Amino acid sequence: MLNDLFPNVQWDRMWEATFETLYMTGVATVFTFVIGLALGILLFLTSPQQLWANKLVSWLTGSIVNIFRSIPFIILVILLIPFTKLLLGSIRGPNAALPALIIGAAPFYARMVLIALKEIDKGVIEAARSMGAKTSTIIGKVLIPESLPALVSGITVTAIALVGYTAMAGVIGAGGLGTLAFLDGFQRSQSDVTFVATILILVVVFVIQFVGDLITAKIDKR
């Protein structure tokens, strides 16, 4: 019956593309989380009146984050082609999309981390200092746990943005649902392929949002 409704859809290709999208989104989200968190914490700690208050480092980190956040993703992908080639030896396939995805999303997430950390009550950090906590303890046991709901909802938003980015990464032949919709759906005028790919992308986005909201609600004890 499905074949009658969508005569041009090759389901094995569709599932493979779905898997590629999930793979790119998943790996990029993990790296984005780690790099964005580190950058966000650095931005926070070097801002005025914080533990590592340092104008130069703060300005430098802030500038890098802002520059990469401002470059449109599609241009970033192209700009990074030589870098990707150097890193992976190839510019095709899902792995080739990863550098651009991570470099595009991590600064975006770093800003969200900064906002989340700024929401922490200053008094709590002061209390930890008054107990004799080291900065590493403050990061691990105060900053991250106390901002966790915001960090999780931030990574949820970022992961959803990454799903969109993976579709655009199709221009360098990254694969995934975006590429499939563009090459098989649009260029060959098989609108049923585009339709099914869109539905699958929507399902992926909804699942990410649902899981993110669930985790946020569960860990928020405020």
Added chain:
Amino acid sequence: MIQLENVMKKYKTANGELTAVKNVNLSVENGEIFGIIGYSGAGKSTLIRLLNGLEQPTTGKVVVNGQEVSSIKGSALRNARQKISMIFQHFNLLWSRTVEENIAFPLEIAGLSKAERQKKVLELIELVGLKGREKAYPSQLSGGQKQRVGIARALANNPEVLLCDEATSALDPETTDSILDLLVDINEKLGLTIVLITHEMHVIRKICHRVAVMEAGQVVENGDVLEVFQSPQADVTKRFVSQITDTNERKESIEQIIENYPSGTLVKLMFVGSSTGQPVISHLSRELNLDVNIVHGNISQTKSGPYGTLIIQLDGNNDNVQKAVAYMNEHGVKTEVIENA
């Protein structure tokens, strides 16, 4: 236990330099409850943060528990802080941790094993009266309970000094009293030195042995609580003392009595310690043939004894009124004639 020598703290602000603490010299004895009172902006928050190195003085020396807090850094300062703990006006608990996990936090910092932490946490929960609430999150607790968690957390590493930063200012009067009782209890049981800052004279009266009054970054008065209550010197101190003694009710009774008996002399009597027990008033009316009208009276309990005020009106021969005042002064009752109040 604590010595401050010529301590000065300046901040650079957009509008130039701001001196938060100016030439402060103070010493706090081992085991006492020392209060610092002042209005907001008087510099008391900065002063208390100099005691655990959260702020460093611009000049001067701060010695706490034998360590010069104003000069040590890094791990030496962090170790010193484990013995100089602090509680806060807004409690500053980690909302992501339960009561027992919050109390365990300083123990994790000190590097205790899990078993040791559990044992200590149990003891502390018992001490501050939070049994049955171990698994609750801060958001499920009342203000008083949160401050109890704060106190338990502060006591975890067996500190020598407890700093209280407006610890009861966010609590209602009844809860304030229960927290103050707990602080006294801890002070007596554990022999802990307590330094507290507040803007409420009630707190000073109820639990402090000695008090320093701050205004514009300086300590303007400093001494035994009872003495300061009895004879406040600085204007700001007088205002604080009147927080407790000058109730509206009293003002109204004075106005009332002047209206009804315009001829007499109003005298305020201040009794301290043993003089509170003497039958002074009956002597006045019997021996000096004066009419004595009692206008208003109250007795406040302070840490070092009761302190009472009584306002009376004396009506009769002017000479005898003078004699009455002299008589009372001889018998250890301080007097103050209130002129046309």
